[in-house]
Every structure is written in C-alpha cells, then in structure tokens.
Amino acid sequence: MKLKMAFVMDPVGTINTEKDTTYVLMLEAQARGHEVYYLELRDMYVKNASVFGNASRITLRKGKDYYKLGKRTPTAVETFDAVWMRKDPPFNQDYIYATYILSLINQSKTKVINDPKGIRESNEKLYTLYFPEWIPASIVTKDIDQLNKFLAEQAGEIVVKPLDGHGGEGVFYVRDGDRNSNVILETITNFGKQYVLAQRFIKEVSEGDKRIILLNGEPIGAVLRVPKPGGEFRCNFHSGGSPAKSDLTERDFKICKALSRRLRKDGLYFVGIDVIGGYITEINTTSPTGIQEINRLNGVKLETEVIDFVEKLCSH
Numbered sequence: 589m590k591l592k593m594a595f596v597m598d599p600v601g602t603i604n605t606e607k608d609t610t611y612v613l614m615l616e617a618q619a620r621g622h623e624v625y626y627l628e629l630r631d632m633y634v635k636n637a638s639v640f641g642n643a644s645r646i647t648l649r650k651g652k653d654y655y656k657l658g659k660r661t662p663t664a665v666e667t668f669d670a671v672w673m674r675k676d677p678p679f680n681q682d683y684i685y686a687t688y689i690l691s692l693i694n695q696s697k698t699k700v701i702n703d704p705k706g707i708r709e710s711n712e713k714l715y716t717l718y719f720p721e722w723i724p725a726s727i728v729t730k731d732i733d734q735l736n737k738f739l740a741e742q743a744g745e746i747v748v749k750p751l752d753g754h755g756g757e758g759v760f761y762v763r764d765g766d767r768n769s770n771v772i773l774e775t776i777t778n779f780g781k782q783y784v785l786a787q788r789f790i791k792e793v794s795e796g797d798k799r800i801i802l803l804n805g806e807p808i809g810a811v812l813r814v815p816k817p818g819g820e821f822r823c824n825f826h827s828g829g830s831p832a833k834s835d836l837t838e839r840d841f842k843i844c845k846a847l848s849r850r851l852r853k854d855g856l857y858f859v860g861i862d863v864i865g866g867y868i869t870e871i872n873t874t875s876p877t878g879i880q881e882i883n884r885l886n887g888v889k890l891e892t893e894v895i896d897f898v899e900k901l902c903s904h
Contacts, residue, residue: 591669591902593617594625594643596632596686597875598676600655609879609891610674615648616891620899624648625668626657629675629686632665639665639692669902670699673707676875677754683874684708699901702873703855710856710873713751713785718850722843724867725788730780732773738786739764745789748776761789792865798834799878801890802859803897805848807841809882809890810834831881839866847871857901858894 631642645658687704727738744764760772796812812834860876862869879890
C-alpha cells in the first residue's frame, strides 16, 4: 500500500543530513514508493474548521543537493495518510497552537505522529514525574528558598533546568558553597517568577547520558552521549556531546516497560528518553533524534522499523 506522508518540520535547507532523524525517515519512506510532502508550521492553517497546509512534494537524495521541492499547493491535510510532527523545539506558544491545529485532524483518516494532544501533555521535563520510581529526586518550583533547601537535601549538588528549554540550553549545575549559586537560581527563575525543575546531580553523568529510542513503547536502540572533556556535564549533541556505542541494560528494559502503557495511551509512538545512572532525566516526545548515530555505531537501519510501524498503523 502506497501512502501519502506529510512531514511538518524545520526548514529543510537548514538540517544536518549527517545527523537529522527526519531526513532518514523521509528517505526510507520515499525508497518504499510513498509520496513524501514537506510543510513548515507557517504552512498550516484552518479554514471552516478543516486543516490545510501549503504542502510541497519533496524528493530527497544523499549528497550536496539533497532535496528538491515541488510547487507549494494548498492541500487538505486529511488527504494524507500520515502527518509527522517533526518540528524541533523550542516548545513555545507557536508550537502549542500548531498542536491545537493538528488536533482538529480526524485520526481515523489521518494518523498524526506523535499525537498532538499527547505532545501537549508531555513536557520533556514534567512528563518524567508520572514515573517517580524511575527518576532522580526532583522538585518543580519557582521559590528560591525551596531550591536552596532542596540543594541542602541533595548533598549540596543539583542540576536546574528551565521547563521550556531544549538541547541542554539554560541548564545549570549548582553546588553548595559556590558564590554564584544564588545568582544562578535568581536568573533561571527570573527572580522567583518562573517554574524550573531541579534534580539531584547524578555523578554518573561523567560517563554519559544514554538516549534510548522507543517505538510504540518498545526500545529499538540506544546511543551514549558523552560530554566534552574539561568538566562539561551536559551531554546533548547540541551542547557538544559525542556519540558512543551503548547496549540496553536490564534496568533500561524495566524503565521502558514502566513507560510503555502511558506512552501508548497518549499516542506517543516515537519517543526518545534520556537515562543517566539508571534514572530517567527527560522524555522527548516532540522531535526525538539519535537514529543516525545508533545506525552508524551498530550497523543497523532503525528507520526501517519506524516506517514498518507507520505502514501498519495506517492500514488499521
């Protein structure tokens, strides 16, 4: 069965084809004969309660000139079999409005991956709190006194994150006795006006942060993101982390099993979780990456499993 698939994503001309997960998903879909279309957030609109998009048929290949776009054509989104929400964060107000628009799509006709309601409900930082057994000691607050109390409770070392951050941006390590600690907490909370997530500092972060890719609640691969030498604790590729081969442990499988039912319930088919020292630190449901790194390190092609799943999803 040949499908029409639309990918809502960042400008295609800005992606890194050596790392981008959306790119290999599109290539695999195209290789199977599916029609692949390209949209940005600005291309979507609603008319008479129906969702439309100025969609362009896209042809992809490997190499320097890696894409060719057809004419942008107003298209009823429900004429697609599948719509992939692959716009990268930040998860800002514009992103939220886009999920409301996508929620108008009748998913009995068109599958949206991931489910837009599920995306709205799964802030990368806060969604972890549904799984308290598998996360480090955490607090969500805008109160600086509460953060200082939590710092003392966690042996004087915590990590503080903005709730709307991504790629390691705005993440701080806070240590008791550091003369800058109050400045950091004032800055990240905007002097007590913005909620943040603070977590116990996990010392095993020096060994790396494991990104596990889950497909319909099942783990299909993992890559270790190793921080830059010289004391950097952030492991994200965006922050300079480098990929290293990593196997799934018994605890990793237990974590994935604990998440699977909730992920399926929320329509979160394609997810990336971050695990440090055996604890979940973030759950990425917006536009998880890591497939190309896993492929290269393990000699696999995970995008085939993902497209297999979507073909089955669209056949129901």
